[in-house]
Amino acid sequence: MSQQHIVVVGNGMVGHRFIDSLLQSGDPSDYRITTFTEEPRLAYDRVKLSSYFCGSTAADLALADAGDYRQKGVDFVLNDKVVAIDTAGKRALTAGGCSRPYHKLVLATGSYPFVPPIAGSDRAHCLVYRTIEDLQAITRCAADSTVGVVVGGGLLGLEAANALRSLGLETHVVEFAPQLMAVQLDEGGGALLRLKIEALGVKVHTEKNSCDIVDGEHRRQRINFTDGTYLETDMIVFSAGIRPRDELARAAGLAIGERGGIVIDDHCQTSVDDIYAIGECALWNGRIYGLVAPGYQMAKVAAGHIAGGGEAFGGADMSTKLKLLGVDVASVGDAQGRTPGAKSYTYLNDVEQIYKRLVVSARGDRLLGAVLVGDTAAYGSLLQWVLNDTPLPVNPESLILPAGDSAAAPGVEALPDAAQICSCFAVSKADICSAVQSGCRDMAALKAETCAATGCGGCAALAGQILDSELTRLGVAVNRDICEHFAYTRRELADIVRVKKFTTFGELLDHCGRGLGCDICKPAVASMLASYRNEYILKDAHLGLQDTNDVFLANMQKDGTYSVVPRVPGGEITPEKLIVLGQVAKQYRLYTKITGGQRVDLFGAELHQLPAIWRRLIDAGFETGHAYGKAMRTVKSCVGSSWCRYGVQDSVAMAIAIEERYKGLRAPHKIKMAVSGCTRECAEAQSKDVGVIATEKGWNLYVCGNGGMRPRHADLFASDLDDDTLIRYIDRFFMFYIRTADRLQRTATWLQNLQGGLDYLREVVIADKLGVCAELEAEMAHIVGSYQCEWKTTLQDPDKLKRFRQFINADGGDDNLVFVEERGQRRPATRRERLQAVAVE
Amino acid sequence: MNEQASATRAPATQPAGDGWTAVCRQRDLTPDTGICALVGGKQVAIFLSRRGDLYGISNYDPIGGANILSRGIIGSVGEAVVVASPLYKQHFDLRTGECLEDAGHRVNTYPVRICNGQVQVKVR
Incomplete structure (x- = not known):
């Protein structure tokens, strides 16, 4: 077949989606596609337009990419507008004088603001x-x-x-x-x-x-x-409001609706042969659809029809869920109750400002629509009731009443198998259930298997509920064991280690484990032993438990080299020490970068170089920074009252004191801290596991903040503390966290899962509700008293130093390493660069 | 490809006539850990399990693309004895060299034994 010329008038969201659909529907070389847009750029996400004011750029909003179009052979013309269609000669003519023949022409001209x-x-x-x-x-x-x-x-x-x-x-x-x-x-x-x-x-x-x-x-x-x-x-x-852009179609003699809009049939064909219209310019069944999802459906239908398929457009659901000015709003089906005889249930909560209304059929057995303001969690399931026309339960109001009371809401069990849960990837409830039946046990597995919740993510909660309900139905107990070697949670294992006073992993494995252990349980137990006993972590009995970072007291990078981070308490460093860091980096050609925790990271050290590097650093007065451990990392500080015009306390001195106290403390996960000298909070203490902010009267203590992937502001735990009380509370807080947290659980998630939450934590740490505070303080005193710089200890032990070699039987390093220069420093070569290097040789 | 990257280097220890090469003393091994030896230009990761069993596999992690398997944690998955790559945590069966997560990847295995207090490796 010879190439079909396709002209797409307009490159908005729907026009772009049409091109995508057409290219995917068959052999791209069957088509020669040209798209015109009067805008100076290709398609972008108009739905997210308002994010432009929150820092998004035009590039962030872009949907189509010029390079991508060129690669796929799509011609595009920016800043030019199709002004006439010669329907007899089948040509599109532009304002810029361009004339393009077509076999099929698609109008995706969109709308204009009224x-x-x-x-x-x-x-x-x-x-x-x-x-x-x-x-x-x-x-x-x-x-x-x-x-x-x-x-x-x-x-x-x-x-x-x-x-x-x-x-x-x-x-x-x-x-x-x-x-x-x-x-x-x-x-x-x-x-x-x-x-x-x-x-x-x-x-x-x-x-x-x-x-x-x-x-x-x-x-x-x-x-x-x-x-x-x-x-x-x-x-x-x-x-x-919007009005359809139909002037071009009108001039070309296409049928237009009474109040505007290009009339289309179920295949998105207009009244003139070989011309289609899709999106907000199209009028289907007397109706204009002003949402993007129906536009996308039309794009798919038109592309399918051109490619010879037979899918039809049968109207679209206009239900929607969105956030406007930070307010959650959702509308489902017949939200206003216009269906004759419709009745409604209304829930109004003035205190929390939540409004929910269900519109049901005259007989009360079908859900027709719903309105949700302030809390749209029920949107997904309500939409399912409407779309599937499922008979309602006896008490429909339970669908919108707050959960938590004894009268449980009808769950996802009531949804029909055909219910479409993920509309981005057309995943039904039955698809999810069968994925669970064939072995998916968590969301990660479910996403990988079905793609559900991997598009817009809107169905994640509903998909999760179906996962849980199906697991329960199958009688699968949700397993919280740490791994196959111990039938206990991390917390239970920590209690066993503490109460039985075990000193090695071997004792614990013999007592209550099986197999050899693994890379999950071994580091977890190593952490517990370190938190309670604080022995040298490279003792033979502990060596095999540690991740490579702990074994070699450095952080392994992607090429197997390590990075070195000496401790810089409070971020305060003398020029002399700074010079030593520079000299070491220069001597070993280490890539040098400042970290977020106010320290210096030196990258690219080979295993056999680590002892010499550290000898130099220790001689200059540095200590190990524990950047390699699930341990207390840094205490960031602002310059505080000693220099700053606004500081009210000496935050640097406090940060150094805290860092010296807790350095080397090992925990279920890394711990970060900060001290700010005044309420301006320049040290960003509220994003740390423990944050301290100076007040006129002392210190405010914040706990359980987090940066990273899921940022969380720390909670104010206690106010205006004196130095001693501050330290006492932090001691107790840390040891209670170490005792009770899950493996790799940061303090933020730990608090969110702690029954009773912040109030309970205060009762334990401040009011000593459990009567354990003396014990917690004693445990911390032991940790503080038994601190050692692991690098100093290691350098004094020739036997341990033997491990710091690439080869047990030869000197030198790994000749598989390849570096390239970038911005004046070395970095590991990419795979491609390695291949090129080999080819040159 | 990269496994041969170190083939140009002179072998650190010459093999004896029977194909076995001594790489270190038995007491240089710590139970439950691994070390790396250079034998005939190849990097061999040698592991001593807590049960006292010896294993030898290539030190090169084909997924991470680095010579680091000797620095992984030893463990068991069911009956299999494995090492977890310290880079991306895939598990390699120490008996067969197979990657448990991705059967497409397999690393070489090498016989290891203790003889007269010496740890010996045979590289074919």
Whole structure:
């Protein structure tokens, strides 16, 4: 077959998706695709447009990629607009004078923002909200504005209001209807949404009909309403709905709906042969779909039809769940209860500001729709009830009542097997259940097997519930054993080690384990032994338990070399020591980088070089930094009252004291700390496992914060403590964490899983509810008293040093290592660079 | 490919006539740990389990792409005795060299024995 020429008019989200679908539906060489866009860039994510104001760039929003298009043979023309279609000669003509023949032409022209036809709406500083260029114009205009008005209180209007608010403007929303989001929400939901948005400082004006815009007295503009009231503002953003871009189709003689929109059939074909229309410009069954998901469905249907397939478009569900101005909002099915005879259940919680409403059929046996504001957790399951038309349980209200009481809500068991759980990858409940039956035991396995929850992630909670329910149904007990060698949790093992006073892994394995142990239980037990006994970790009995980092007291990198991190207590370092670090790095050609914990990391040391490097560092007064261990790492500090104009306490001295006290403490996971000298918090103590912030009267103690993948602000644990009390609480806190946490559980997750939470932790650590504080303090005293610099000890033991060689029977290093220079330093060669290096040789 | 990367180096220890090469003394091994020996230009990871069994496999981790298997933790998975790669934690069967997570990867195994207090390796 010869190549078919396909012209796609418009490269928005739907046009782009069409191209993707067509290329995937068959042999890409069957098609010669050309796409035109009047915008200066290829398709980007308009749904996430508001994230542009939270730091996203145009590049972050991009969906299509020029290089990718070129590689796939897709021609694209930016900044040019198709202005005419010669339907007889089958050519598309552009404003720029380009004429392109087509076999099939796809209109994906989208929509434009509706601007009410009122006098003055074309004045300067009156803008719309649809493209990245619009956002840039809004940003420019906001720069010299104080007050902004958004005309339109629907979904897009509230997005625009969010934008103005993040640009620092006094923000007003003007809506014609009596409530916000009149299309998606009912009156009650709209009212609560308004309450929440007003609490954020956005002023909402409903039932306002704008009549004209004139010069303001105090501000640039004055917008007058028909009821005689007005608002003075510097800028206005119109976001009062969308209209289909159908002018091109209209001019070409295609059938157009009475109120606009290009008429299409179930295959997205227009009234003229070989011309399709998809997305917001298309009118199907008298209806325009203003959401992206139906547009994507149309893209798929049109691509399938061109490729010879027969899938049809049969309308789309307009249910939606989103976050507007930080408020969770969801609308399912017939949210307003317009179905004749419909009844409803309503749950209103003024205290927590939650509104939920179920709309059920006249007979009360089917769910027709729902509105959720403030808590949308039930969205996924409610949508399933509606889409699957499943008979409702006897007490439908349980679907929206808070969980936790004895009357358990009908669970996911009630969902039919066909229920689509993950719409991104079309995974049904039956797919999930059969994956569980064939061996998936956790979310990770389930995701790998079915792809569920790997797209937008919106179904993760529901998929997890189905996983749990299916596991329960199959009688699979959720196994919390640490590994196959011990039928105990980490906490239980820690209790056994402590109570039985075991001193080695061998004793514990003989007592209650089986097999040889493994890379899970061995380091965990090594950590417990270290936390309670604090023996030299390279003792023969402990050596085989340690991860390579602990065995060689350094951090293994991707090529098998190590990085070296000496301790720099509190981040304070003398010029002399800094020079030594530089000299060592230079001598061994180590890549040098400053860490986030105010230390210096030296990379690329080979195993056999470590002792010589450390001899040099120890001679210069350094100690090991325990960067290799699940141990206390660093205590970051700001410069504090000794230099800073604002500091109220000597944070550096406190940080050094704390770091010296807890250095070498081993725990279920690494521990990070910080001390700030005043409330400005320059040391970022609230992101640490233990954070200390100076006050006029002493120290505030924060616990269980975390940076990294799941950031968590630390909780204020106690206020205005003196030095001794502060240390006492930290002692107790650490030892209680070490006793009770799971393997590799940071303090943040530990607290989240601790029954009774922060209050319970206070009862244990401050009020000594369990009567263990003396014991915890004694344990910590033992750790502090038995500290040794592991590198110093190792350097004094010729037997131990023998292990620090690449080969037991030869000198020298691993000649498999290859480095390349980058920005004046060495780094490991990539696989490709290695191959090139070999080829050159 | 990289396993041969060190083939150019002169063998650290010359094999005796019977193919066995002594690499260190028995007391140089610590139970439950591994060491690496250079034999005939090949890097051999030698492990002594807590039960006293000896194993020899290639030191090269084909997944991580580095000579580091001797520095992994020894353990058991069911009946198999394994080492966990210190880089990405895949387990290699010390008897067969097979990777438990990815059967497509297998490392060489080498016979190891104790003879007159010496640890000896045979590299074919």
